[in-house]
Amino acid sequence: MTTAHRLPTGFTWGAAMASYQIEGAVTEDGRRPSIWDTFSHTPGRVAGDDTGDVACDHYHRWPEDLDLMRDLGIAAYRFSIAWPRVMPDGRTVNQKGLDFYRRLVEGMLERGIRPMATLYHWDLPQDLDGGAGSGWLGRDVTDRFADYATVVGQALGDVVPAFLTLNEPQCAAFLGYATGEHAPGRIQDGLAYPAAHHLNLAHGKGVLALRAVLPATAEVAVTLNVHQVEPASDSDADLAAAAHVDAVANRIFLDPMLRGSYPADLLTGTRHLTDWTYVRDGDLETIHQPVDFLGVNYYNPAWVGASGERAWAGTDRAFVVDVPRPRTVMGWPIEASGLTRLLGRLHDDHGLPLIVTENGMSGHDVVDADGGSHDPERIEFIDAHLRAVADAVAQGVDVRGYYVWSFLDNFEWAWGYEKRFGIVHVDFETQVRTPKDSARWYRDVIARGGLEGARA
Numbered sequence: 032m033t034t035a036h037r038l039p040t041g042f043t044w045g046a047a048m049a050s051y052q053i054e055g056a057v058t059e060d061g062r063r064p065s066i067w068d069t070f071s072h073t074p075g076r077v078a079g080d081d082t083g084d085v086a087c088d089h090y091h092r093w094p095e096d097l098d099l100m101r102d103l104g105i106a107a108y109r110f111s112i113a114w115p116r117v118m119p120d121g122r123t124v125n126q127k128g129l130d131f132y133r134r135l136v137e138g139m140l141e142r143g144i145r146p147m148a149t150l151y152h153w154d155l156p157q158d159l160d161g162g163a164g165s166g167w168l169g170r171d172v173t174d175r176f177a178d179y180a181t182v183v184g185q186a187l188g189d190v191v192p193a194f195l196t197l198n199e200p201q202c203a204a205f206l207g208y209a210t211g212e213h214a215p216g217r218i219q220d221g222l223a224y225p226a227a228h229h230l231n232l233a234h235g236k237g238v239l240a241l242r243a244v245l246p247a248t249a250e251v252a253v254t255l256n257v258h259q260v261e262p263a264s265d266s267d268a269d270l271a272a273a274a275h276v277d278a279v280a281n282r283i284f285l286d287p288m289l290r291g292s293y294p295a296d297l298l299t300g301t302r303h304l305t306d307w308t309y310v311r312d313g314d315l316e317t318i319h320q321p322v323d324f325l326g327v328n329y330y331n332p333a334w335v336g337a338s339g340e341r342a343w344a345g346t347d348r349a350f351v352v353d354v355p356r357p358r359t360v361m362g363w364p365i366e367a368s369g370l371t372r373l374l375g376r377l378h379d380d381h382g383l384p385l386i387v388t389e390n391g392m393s394g395h396d397v398v399d400a401d402g403g404s405h406d407p408e409r410i411e412f413i414d415a416h417l418r419a420v421a422d423a424v425a426q427g428v429d430v431r432g433y434y435v436w437s438f439l440d441n442f443e444w445a446w447g448y449e450k451r452f453g454i455v456h457v458d459f460e461t462q463v464r465t466p467k468d469s470a471r472w473y474r475d476v477i478a479r480g481g482l483e484g485a486r487a
């Protein structure tokens with residue numbers, strides 16, 4: 032290995048999870064349903080009709096889970112706050128919900144784990160989504176989100192040093208409103224665009240609300256699943272399709288948040304789907320707030336062409352193209368170098384510090400007769416992606432941390448419990464946690480402060 036695989040001093044080694052995927056306890060201490068409770072309880076929406084009712088029972092088992100994190104040397108935990116626990120109807124504060132997160136965060140600090148809180152990882156209070164024109168299709172939700180950000184900032188700002196407004200608004204808008212694979216399960220391409228705009232607006236209002244109540248030292252940012260879009264060929268048609276996907280999946284969030292405008296090719300390329308009249312005077316100024324870093328979730332590149340069998344979410348002008356690559360059990364192609372390209376592009380375009388807030392792979396992991404859970408493919412995957420991060424750093428990109436997705440196996444949205452992303456195996460019958468080989472390997476990487484073979 033070469034010095035190119037060094038990661039910077041002070042690099043944060045973390046793990047990430049999200050509320051609905053792990054907490055369970057969906058009716059406890061005043062929590063009311065989110066759109067994901069409704070969706071998962073609708074037959075046929077989630078594989079096996081699985082729900083998050085119990086999930087990893089993290090609501091009760093968090094001390095054990097944090098002990099395990101500490102024992103593995105995980106330095107930072109990116110968790111998410113369930114809006115329907117803190118404001119069950121989206122409007123009224125529930126102190127018991129805030130108390131839970133206070134206990135959780137204090138538990139992290141007692142164990143030397145740095146908290147990073149995501150405000151919105153898709154569990155919108157159901158009471159804010161009453162159908163047509165509500166939920167992320169309306170503007171009211173953006174003010175409700177600002178109120179929620181104020182409440183959380185006031186309650187936890189003294190103990191949480193970093194907040195993310197949203198996780199992957201592209202999934203919330205396009206899988207929630209165009210393809211219907213995610214809650215609330217609406218299926219109409221044109222709906223994804225007002226949803227995306229209102230998510231952008233909620234981000235801007237959320238940053239303003241947080242900054243108004245947080246200490247000046249607190250970091251505020253957002254996490255995007257920026258797609259590393261690759262044209263299927265260098266034909267003009269495929270290049271145009273790739274540029275179109277970069278607009279509808281990436282720049283639709285990056286540009287308003289980080290530049291204060293929607294890209295012209297996004298507006299012209301989607302005119303047949305939406306009229307954009309929901310963008311009002313002053314919205315772009317509100318959305319364009321300084322952030323302290325950009326959170327980037329990366330799993331795989333996306334190959335895109337002008338024709339194919341599967342249209343890209345939210346458009347009829349570009350298609351997903353299957354290229355021969357090794358794949359995870361999600362069917363996602365594996366190409367670590369895509370992460371280097373993506374980090375380089377974001378650095379070149381926006382020049383702000385980057386943190387990989389999610390990366391990892393799904394498997395069908397089991398606990399073997401020897402009591403271990405052996406996942407050599409995940410070790411290989413994470414190792415390759417950490418090297419890809421180090422390659423970006425060697426090229427001058429400011430990458431400050433890496434959070435493996437996920438710490439525990441958990442509820443993988445429309446896939447239920449079938450796909451396991453954890454570095455810790457969870458037996459969902461007994462709730463027994465078993466660190467996989469990848470967890471011990473990650474512990475050694477963290478203890479070493481870098482990758483095996485990398486020279487200081």
Ligand code: IFM
Pocket residue numbers: 049052199328389436443444452
């Ligand atoms: O499980 C999800 C997570 O909630 C958001 N990012 C992608 C992960 C894997 O699909």
